Amino acid sequence: MEISHILNELGEDRSLYFNAVSPPIVQSSNFVFDTFEDLRKAFEDEDSAYLYSRGKNPTIEILRKKLAALDGAEDALVFNSGASAIFASVLANVGAGDHIVSVDKPYSWAWRMFDNMLPRFNVTTTYIDGTRIENFEKAILPNTRIIYLECPNSNTFEMQDLEAVARLAKERGIITIVDNSYSTPLHQKPISLGIDLSLQSATKYLGGHSDTVAGVLTGKKDMLQKIFNEQLLNNGSGISPFNAWLILRGLRTLPVRLQHITKTTEKVIGFLKNHPKIERVIFPFDENFPQIELARKQLSGACGLLTIVLKADSHEAIERFTYSLKHFLVAVSWGGHESLILPQAAGIAPETFDPTIEKHRMARMYLGLEDADYLIQDLEQALTVL
Structure with missing residues (x-):
């Protein structure tokens, strides 16, 4: 799909909003239903209909389609911060007693979650030099559920061979998550290299104007549906319509x-x-x-x-x-x-x-x-x- 189409046309049906060139900010907390049947279906699956803007919202929906397409992913979720996207992606894929392999010195809020929060649930983390694939092989335990990557990192820019790590993880049944904030989907495509979940801080290049805070998570539809239902809705960590509109504006340029x-x-x-x-x-x-x-x-x-x-x-x-x-x-x-x-x-x-x-x-x-x-x-x- 051409990037010009993604950024300027995908998801935008102007006939639905008065033929306005720029999509409106649908600043509504909830939505009306004409029948019991429609309302019942929305209760069963909040991502299938506009029920309450904590979950699905028309402005946010346009942004989700664009962000998924940019990453070459099946779906995207947009959070109120990059830290929320990290938290949701990890929490959705670990349980008590599980183990995580992480690159050394990840983003500070990922680090604090691994060291301060998850140990309360007996979830442990091993930090490694991610520049060598053999370090991942040595660190994996029978209870390893996640390999957490940051490629490149945002200080000294160490990288991981994403294709090699993804291949190793799939052989062991382990979920891979990468922070792609440094590169954006324009310069690195983790999903195409086999990574399960790609996240980024939309506060950075996607927003582009230093006036909004947001996080993005992309991947397969079924994985993101689980995160939508169990983390985003429960935690109320979704982005607001106004901030989604600001990122839509940033994507144009x-x-x-x-x-x-x-x-x-x-x-x-x-x-x-x-x-x-x-x-x-x-x-x-x-x-x-x-x-x-x-x-x-x-x-x-x-x-x-x-x-x-x-x-x-x-x-x-x-x-x-x-x-x-x-x-x-x-x-x-x-x-x-x-x-x-x-x-x-x-x-x-x-x-x-x-x-x-x-x-x-x-x-x-x-x-x-x-x-x-x-x-x-x-x-x-x-x-x-x-």
Whole structure:
């Protein structure tokens, strides 16, 4: 299916809403039924009819169709945050006493669920270096139910061979879940590589304007139907119609935004790699990235998220550099219109800062929709303070 059709036409029947070009926000909590029979069927399956917007809603339905098609999946669910999508995908597939294999240092809220919440139900997690398939083979136990992946991760961008992991998991009857937030469905297709459930933070590139929080989960219809009934409805973790509309708006410009950001990133990385105050740049398509061959095989592109290692000898120097930037905001997240920076030193007490530890000198950067030269000039003047 052509991406232009998905983003601009799929799921949109304008005859149903006054021939409006943009779908309306159906900001209704509930819906009317003409017969007992229709109401009875809706009670039996809330995903088959518009009953109550905690579950199914016309605006959200259009978004679900587009997101499923983008991922090449049978169905999609949209949650009120990426963390909700992670929670629902995992909780739906484990029971008391089960075991999870996860890549090392996953997204913080996945990590907290594995370490703080699930142990209360005797669910254990083994963390591994996911860059080698043999590490998965060694970590699997008889009670392993989920392999949790993050590819690439969002700090140093380690990847997993999704096709190899999916093949291993299917042989053992294990569910695979991957966080695809870094790449979006435009640059990586986990479902086509055999992964069972693909999730992403729609807060990032899909929304694209830093004005909404949402999460997406895609996969087979039967798996998502179970999650819809048991997690989304029970937890009330579905997205609101207004936020769904904001993501629909963001999808219209997704390809052109990613193209612009990609070009900007290439130019900025060229500047950073040749600057004497930068020790190295970490980026999946950099020639020195340890997994560049896997990146070329598995990703069709990478966008604006990269990490730099600063040549800095103190916590104060990194803080001075950070706040000398005039056009980068100091903030978490990525994928919006604005450029951001997030130094690791911000989470380290000054007295424990150690310049010999590379991680302490790392700063994650996101390059937004500004002009590349505009950002380079800002970086150049700020790096002088180091």
